[in-house]
Amino acid sequence: MSEGARQSSSGPEAVPDHVAIIMDGNGRWAQMRGLPRQEGHRRGLEALRRTVRNAADAGIRFLTLYSFSTENWRRPQTEVSFLLGLLRRFVEKDLIELHQAGVRVRIIGNRADLAADLRALIERAEAMTQGNPGLTLVIAFNYGSRDEMVRAARALAEEVAAGRLSPSAITEEALSARLDTADLPDPDLVIRTSGETRVSNFLLWQAAYAEFVFTPVLWPDFDREALDEAIAQYRRRERRYGGIGSVTSRSVGVA
Numbered sequence: 001m002s003e004g005a006r007q008s009s010s011g012p013e014a015v016p017d018h019v020a021i022i023m024d025g026n027g028r029w030a031q032m033r034g035l036p037r038q039e040g041h042r043r044g045l046e047a048l049r050r051t052v053r054n055a056a057d058a059g060i061r062f063l064t065l066y067s068f069s070t071e072n073w074r075r076p077q078t079e080v081s082f083l084l085g086l087l088r089r090f091v092e093k094d095l096i097e098l099h100q101a102g103v104r105v106r107i108i109g110n111r112a113d114l115a116a117d118l119r120a121l122i123e124r125a126e127a128m129t130q131g132n133p134g135l136t137l138v139i140a141f142n143y144g145s146r147d148e149m150v151r152a153a154r155a156l157a158e159e160v161a162a163g164r165l166s167p168s169a170i171t172e173e174a175l176s177a178r179l180d181t182a183d184l185p186d187p188d189l190v191i192r193t194s195g196e197t198r199v200s201n202f203l204l205w206q207a208a209y210a211e212f213v214f215t216p217v218l219w220p221d222f223d224r225e226a227l228d229e230a231i232a233q234y235r236r237r238e239r240r241y242g243g244i245g246s247v248t249s250r251s252v253g254v255a
């Protein structure tokens with residue numbers, strides 16, 4: 001990304017081009033109401049649908065949603081099955097509507113562990129929507145940054161072993177190009193709901209220079225107001241990318 005493009009990516013009017021969200025707090029939302037955790041996940045899916053519309057309205061072009069991590073298999077089997085079922089139903093039921101709204105759907109994460117029919121469903125959703133001009137909706141499913149980086153490292157090693165790539169050609173770009181996010185810009189803003197302040201293995205490479213916003217709002221309650229508040233916080237940040245920033249540059253006479 002050019003320096004000019006970077007500088008225009010924050011400031012009072014800026015809309016982050018790529019927003020990534022760690023959708024957390026479904027279980028606690030349910031627990032607070034004496035409901036089963038599954039009800040929290042169901043309401044979380046409603047929040048996801050709402051957020052896709054709100055993000056497109058706000059002018060965001062890429063929206064990445066963390067919906068199931070490589071560590072979430074540690075949950076009770078009934079909860080895991082329920083979450084897999086929710087994804088399946090979301091792709092099946094919402095696909096046509098998303099397609100009609102011009103949304104491009106992408107799924108990132110490790111597909112090798114998923115059932116063949118779920119993989120086929122994912123591939124169909126991506127193929128059907130790939131030419132769409134609107135919001136790019138990236139669902140991180142069975143996603144873990146470390147797993148993604150290991151797969152990318154393995155792909156590079158295989159190319160080197162086959163004599164197609166020289167070790168000196170392993171650059172940041174070469175590694176980026178083998179991640180699941182190869183054709184996506186890095187996130188500008190990462191939001192985590194539910195008050196937790198950790199990244200939980202999400203976009204560790206890609207978020208190198210993202211701004212982070214942590215909100216106490218539980219994911220099922222995430223609405224337009226919460227999204228706007230996160231964007232407002234983003235606008236107040238100054239992105240420096242290791243430099244000394246625009247105000248300081250002026251005061252020390254740097255062009």
Ligand code: IPE
Nearest residue numbers: 023024025026027028067068
């Ligand atoms: C987020 O809500 C959904 C997933 C991680 C799949 P949680 O299920 O983690 O909710 P809490 O953190 O237990 O409240």
Ligand code: IPE
Nearest residue numbers: 022023024066067068069200
């Ligand atoms: C992160 O939430 C994963 C997703 C939102 C899909 P978790 O609830 O799994 O994270 P931890 O376990 O609290 O770190």
Ligand code: MG
Nearest residue numbers: 024025026027
């Ligand atoms: Mg959680």
